[in-house]
Amino acid sequence: MKVVFSRCESYSDVKEALKEVVDRLGGIERFVRKGERVLVKPNLLSPHTPEHAVTTHPDFVRAVCELIEEAGGKVIIGDSPGMQGIGEELFERTGIKDLGYPCVLFDKERTILKNGWLLTSVLEKVDRIINLPKLKTHTLTTLTLGVKNLYGLIPGVTKKKLHTKYPDPFSFSHMLLELYFLVKPDLTLLDGIWGMEGNGPSAGNPVRPGIVAGSPSALALDVEVAKRTGAGGFPLKRIAERKKILPSYTVEGDFRFRLKLPGKRWYHLLPSWAGHILSRLYRVKPGVLPEKCTGCGVCMRNCPAGAIEIKDTARINYSRCIGCMSCQELCPFRAIVPVYGLIRR
Ligand code: SF4
Ligand code: SF4
Incomplete structure (x- = not known):
């Protein structure tokens, strides 16, 4: 298993950087076969235009879709945004509609029950999932990367209910890990060319880490990005290390970028059981x-x-x-x- 980083300062060079990452992971054919239907899952949290760095950039999404098509795959782009009552404007404002691929708003689709989770029925129609998170800070979970991006597979109001059930960073991150192991995307490619620091995931400040990263393991990718952005206390990383659920992996490519994290989360530096209790107080x-x-x-x-x-x-x-x-x-x-x-x- 590998986590690969490739420097990329501009979206005009994104296809080359993505190709380098995917080739180092074994080539796109390792992840997509001819005729397969591929769900491309960007981070479309809210109908922000690309320069706000809230959503996965459309040039990044386009480049991934082209790689999928070159391997003979059929693309479906889909997400469920954080807020209720958003329609097609989600795809329009984020620049995704202009790419010309089929776009599915999960909130308008049927849901399916899988191991007690209500998920989009689009999962039944696809053979593969390619996960395209954005590199951002998050006020609750410190960072939002590959594992957190899968939360959008849960349509509409159910997301709201889970926030009530898992209100603190540690229980919420536990829940995210359960979801991750249930749906396990085939490949995660991180848009870190422009990202967000401070009060992310939408009210922070855009920054340019200048990186594209990829891995078959969203969890390994997230942990490695946390280490390299100064987010050592990232709850998901703490839990994964304590539970020993991280796959063994190697890292290729270089990346360091210190992000300004949201607030003082000193309790994240404590043993995770103590951090869990204190995070509730x-x-x-x-x-x-x-x-x-x-x-x-x-x-x-x-x-x-x-x-x-x-x-x-x-x-x-x-x-x-x-x-x-x-x-x-x-x-x-x-x-x-x-x-x-x-x-x-
Ligand atoms: S806090 Fe923000 S979302 Fe809430 S009413 Fe005011 S402007 Fe609207
Ligand atoms: S529960 Fe509190 S933090 Fe969550 S949306 Fe409502 S007011 Fe905001």
Whole structure:
């Protein structure tokens, strides 16, 4: 098993960089055979245009789709965004529709039950999954990379419910790992040409790590990227190491880029059992910036705990808030910021 990094400073060079990564992993034919239907799963969190670095860049997606077609595969692009009620504008604003491939919004498709998980029925129609995450920080899980990107295979409202069930970074990351081992993508290719630091996954600042990375193991890729971006306390990495579920792998190519991480997650440096307990006490909670809030109600409609009401601006009922930070993730106006500290439950 390998994790491969290739430097790439611009999307105009992305095809060459991706080809180099895939060739070092054994060539695209190792992952796609002639006639196979391939689900291409970018990170389409919300209908942001590409320069915001919230979503996988369309040039990156195009280059992967071309590689798949060169191997004789048939492409379907699909995702379920973080917020409810989004339609075709998701593919339009992110630049994905212009690529000309079939685009499927999972929220409009049937769901299937697999080992207790409600997943998109599109999984039944494809032979392969190629996972295309974006390199970003995340206020709840520290980073969002290959494993977290699979959360979009769960359509619509179910995602909201899981936030309620797994409110802290460690239990949420445990859940993500279960999902990962259930759906196991065939190949993960990371768009780190432009990424995001600070209050990701949508309200942080775009940065240019200048990297494309790939691996058949999204988990190995995530752990290796965390080590190389200064995110040693990344909960998913901590859990994977403690549970000894990381596959053995080698690394090819060089990459270092120190990301500004969201908030002070000092408890991530403790043994993971202690970090788990403290993360429930010392938690992140959302703070509304009234001068930026337009009262649009996106946060209220997507809050899994029903903790938000709009009175000119958003008001949060902290006795109900579970600290999932979906509101911050989805606010189109960057009007919600993470606040760290002890909160009463
Ligand atoms: S906090 Fe953001 S999402 Fe919520 S009402 Fe204000 S502007 Fe809209
Ligand atoms: S207010 Fe925000 S952080 Fe709290 S439960 Fe609702 S969406 Fe999650």
